[in-house]
Amino acid sequence: MLPFADAAPVTTVGEPALNIGIFAAFVVITLAIVIRASRNNKTAADYYAAGRSFTGPQNGTAIAGDYLSAASFLGICGAIAVNGYDGFLYSIGFLVAWLVALLLVAELMRNAGRFTMADVLAFRLKQRPVRMAAAITTLVVCFFYLLAQMAGAGGLVSLLLGINDKLGQGLVIAVVGAVMIIYVLVGGMKGTTWVQIIKAALLIVGAGVMTIWVLAVHNFNLSELLGAAQAVAPEGKDVLSPGAQYGLTDVSRIDFISLALALVLGTAGLPHVLMRFYTVPTAKEARRSVVWAIWAIGIFYLFTLVLGYGAGALVTPEKILAAPGGVNSAAPLLAFELGGTVMLAVISAIAFATILAVVAGLTITAATSFAHDIYASVIKKGQVSANGEVKTARITVVVIGIVAILGGILAQGQNVAFLVALAFAIAASANLPTILYSLFWKKFSTRGALWSMYGGLGIAIFLIIFSPVVSGGAINPATGLSSSMIQGVDFHWFPLNNPGIISIPAGFLLGFLGTVTSRRREDPAIAAEMEVRSLTGHGAEGATSH
């Protein structure tokens, strides 16, 4: 996805104490709500799926809160401010992707599963190997996504809190991680959902206010805003048409197609998105959730278009690139330009809340997948009480939280852009083919599922390791540093940054080949049961009542 560039820190704008104060207020208020909401957490369905008691609109808002990460807020605004039109292409991919979830995945998944993606994939196939594979791809996707969020937090800290040394940044990452662990431990899915709902509302309202403000400065005339952004763009750069960032060479053009493929097919395979469908009582509410999510996310991305060009016009790309945090500082700098220190503090607090909410959603997904799929089903072979399972999930939350904090500290200053893009590419290559085949292809077999999941995962990671994101990337003449993760060596031979164009078709192909070559016949009775249940909602668990 979008780079959290780490330019050398120069100055910090605004009042760090005020920034911290508003964020602390957010933490205190949401914590009180989490504690209140979690008093009824008794069963596994309560902890993992919030008792399936959220309404479609609530869940849809929470999905938006889960999906609109700091990268999509700060990153897309910054990309549009600096590279113009090309930044807009990201948001379109992220939005259109939701139609895959709406039409093909959400309702059928809700009807056929209980807590995790693996519930659906293992429904009519051999339980243990398929569950194990689905849990592994879930954990890998969550891990990369989590690491990107935590490392991104380090970049935000230097920009917004004026903490530039590694130790101080590491400390802030640890505090953010610790708060997140408390949310998820105490609140479970219910608490996490409320944090996401509040954060989504703040983010969309905050971005909306700034959007109206930017438009007001330009007499509510979009053309005038675009003209102003073009006027301050570097000599010879057309920020109003595509091609400023991609489209320089044949390789970068194909790289862009690869990214577009991963974005549009990845969303419906992201485990933390899929898990949100289990927090509503029926498939009809799952449908309403997606509708709310699509409107909230779509409107938000329209805001980012105005904010991006607004930041370009009012702050200028030159100043944005020179600021600590680089392109990611576009939105905060625009807030400062418009509303001074108070507006900056509000937007900064929202950015931190964003990281917190997304990380919490990822953590509970990973913990559920480990406890429900690996511990209860594979290790204990189902011989474990629901209480024992939830206890394991809570322990896993703490472990994942600590891993995320350490990973975030270690990944500081690294190019983390590839982590989120990789998460999407893996979700599209390893998860989506198996999900679609399970739901729509009666003959799909255990071997097909395993080949597709392990194959898609393996190929995506293999190609990434030998791509320019890990080694041998272009050297930035200003800093003398390569854009790659590892400096000074070059073992790359795969030319693209995103593996999607190879690994996604490979995932689909392997699922097909595994199925047609498989000798084991899956039980037709269970296949019929899954089909009937997924379309009619018969036997799907409804809301738990207290």
Add this chain to the structure above:
Amino acid sequence: MSTDFQVTEQSERFQALKRRHRSFVFPVAVAFLVWYFAYVLLADYAHEFMGTPVFGNVNIGLLLGLGQFVTTFAITTWYVSWANRKLDPLAEEIRADLEEADK
């Protein structure tokens, strides 16, 4: 006794539900993916065309991009109203019969 899902699955009504569902979602999914990739390829390979001004500083590229938002919102609204009217009643009918048989 437990439900025989194979009998339900083979039933005329269930097959009608399945056909109805697939004959909507598959063509629409193909259509929006084709439209999305057509847009991506234009943005990737036809910079001049996308830069053609339409009015003021607004060009074809921006209008096509906003068009993606419009079609996404439109397909969402269309699907929901279709599913509420055509899909849910049939699915509820079959589910009610299954629950009756479970008793």
